Structure formats: C-alpha cells, structure tokens
Amino acid sequence: xxxxxxxxxxxxxxxxxxxxxxxxxxxxxxxxxxxxxxxxxxxxxxxxxxxxxxxxxxxxxxxxxxxxxxxxxxxxxxxxxxxxxxxxxxxxxxxxxxxxxxxxxx
Amino acid sequence: xxxxxxxxxxxxxxxxxxxxxxxxxxxxxxxxxxxxxxxxxxxxxxxxxxxxxxxxxxxxxxxxxxxxxxxxxxxxxxxxxxxxxxxxxxxxxxxxxxxxxxxxxxxxxxxxxxxxxxxxx
Numbered sequence: 001x002x003x004x005x006x007x008x009x010x011x012x013x014x015x016x017x018x019x020x021x022x023x024x025x026x027x028x029x030x031x032x033x034x035x036x037x038x039x040x041x042x043x044x045x046x047x048x049x050x051x052x053x054x055x056x057x058x059x060x061x062x063x064x065x066x067x068x069x070x071x072x073x074x075x076x077x078x079x080x081x082x083x084x085x086x087x088x089x090x091x092x093x094x095x096x097x098x099x100x101x102x103x104x105x106x
Numbered sequence: 107x108x109x110x111x112x113x114x115x116x117x118x119x120x121x122x123x124x125x126x127x128x129x130x131x132x133x134x135x136x137x138x139x140x141x142x143x144x145x146x147x148x149x150x151x152x153x154x155x156x157x158x159x160x161x162x163x164x165x166x167x168x169x170x171x172x173x174x175x176x177x178x179x180x181x182x183x184x185x186x187x188x189x190x191x192x193x194x195x196x197x198x199x200x201x202x203x204x205x206x207x208x209x210x211x212x213x214x215x216x217x218x219x220x221x222x223x224x225x226x227x
Contacts, residue, residue: 001168032211034213034214036151036214038151039159042215043201043217043218043219043220044151044201044203044217045144045217046206046214046215048214049206049213050213054214055206055215064192078181087150087151087212089151089153089213091211091212091213092125092211093211094156094167094210094211095141095143095153095156095211095212095214096153096166097143097150097151097153098150099150100150100151
C-alpha cells in the first residue's frame with residue numbers, strides 16, 4: 001500500500017501570499033500524482049494531474065511539481081476563493097489519498 | 107455537461123445492508139472506469155472501490171474487502187455499491203467519481219455530490 005503524507009496540516013496565510021503544499025509518497029510513484037481542492041460542503045475538484053498538468057478550467061496560479069516521492073502544489077498568489085482543504089492522490093496503484101492540508105486565512 | 111448523481115444513503119443499524127447507486131450523464135458511461143470514495147464526518151478522503159468500464163477489473167480497499175461489492179449496468183448508465191455487514195466506521199459521505207482517462211489507476215475528474223450513510227445503533 002502506498003501511503004501519502006501531506007504537510008503541513010494547516011497553512012495560515014493572507015490573500016496575495018504564496019502557498020506551498022507538500023505531499024510525500026512512501027515509495028516512488030513516478031509522476032502519478034493528482035491534487036484536489038475541497039471547499040466546505042462541496043465535492044473535491046481536480047486541480048492537477050500527473051504531477052504538473054492543470055485540469056480543465058484551473059487558473060494558472062495553481063501549479064504542481066515533483067516526481068518519485070516528493071511533490072509540491074504551489075498557489076502563486078492566494079485569492080479569497082482558494083482557502084480550502086487540498087488533497088493529493090496517487091494513481092501508481094489503486095488510488096489513495098493524503099490526509100489533506102487546510103489553507104486558512106491568517 | 108458531465109454529471110454523476112448518487113442516491114441510496116440513509117441511517118441504519120450495524121450489521122445491516124444498503125445499496126448505493128450512481129447515475130452518470132453527459133458522457134459515454136461505458137468508456138470510463140468509475141470509483142467510490144468516502145469521507146467520514148470531519149475527516150479526509152478514503153478510496154473505497156473502483157470498477158473498469160466492462161467490469162473486468164474491480165478493486166477494493168482493505169477496509170471494505172469482503173463486505174462491499176461494486177458492480178455496474180452500462181445499459182442504465184449506473185454504478186452500484188452493495189454494502190453488507192455495515193459497521194459504525196462505515197459512516198461517511200459516499201461519492202462516485204469518474205476516472206479521467208478511463209482506467210482504474212487514474213485521477214478523478216468529475217465527482218457527484220455524495221450520499222450520506224450513517225451506521226449507528
């Protein structure tokens with residue numbers, strides 16, 4: 001089983017600041033990593049697939065990087081609507097998710 | 107517009123059974139693998155099960171293996187999750203989600219709104 005560990009658990013930032021979220025896999029998953037955003041009361045939304053590809057309609061301020069075991073989601077300048085919980089998910093094997101990072105308003 | 111709509115959730119006692127349904131529209135349903143993902147109240151996402159387009163491959167999380175059964179009826183654009191021997195720890199919002207490129211090991215590009223299952227005595 002591939003375990004994904006996200007850090008930090010909570011990120012407190014102000015609008016306009018840069019957010020950097022981390023996801024580490026317990027073994028190499030090549031570039032088979034996705035990122036999702038979930039707002040309160042809503043279903044998750046796919047942001048990034050295969051580590052660095054933005055999904056349809058996702059703004060350019062969201063970017064993903066990494067390969068192997070270490071991955072990063074960067075939000076270049078936080079908009080008010082970006083405060084949410086973010087999950088990573090691997091597809092190297094049956095899907096599994098990280099525990100999430102909450103991005104909250106400072 | 108791609109849509110997935112879950113139904114069938116409810117409250118029930120431990121040990122009972124329940125069947126969830128997921129109906130897809132706006133896309134060619136039998137071209138895609140579909141997954142079940144759940145989220146316990148206030149917790150993170152947990153993958154539950156996935157099934158390929160033609161049902162040749164079905165996978166389950168260890169936490170539900172032997173108790174849950176996933177199947178689909180492509181003629182009805184429908185996916186099902188038969189949940190037996192339910193436990194309190196199965197309490198969650200259950201989502202169905204489409205595999206982006208159609209395979210079982212995939213990202214999930216469209217999600218339903220979920221159906222809530224509560225298991226409690």
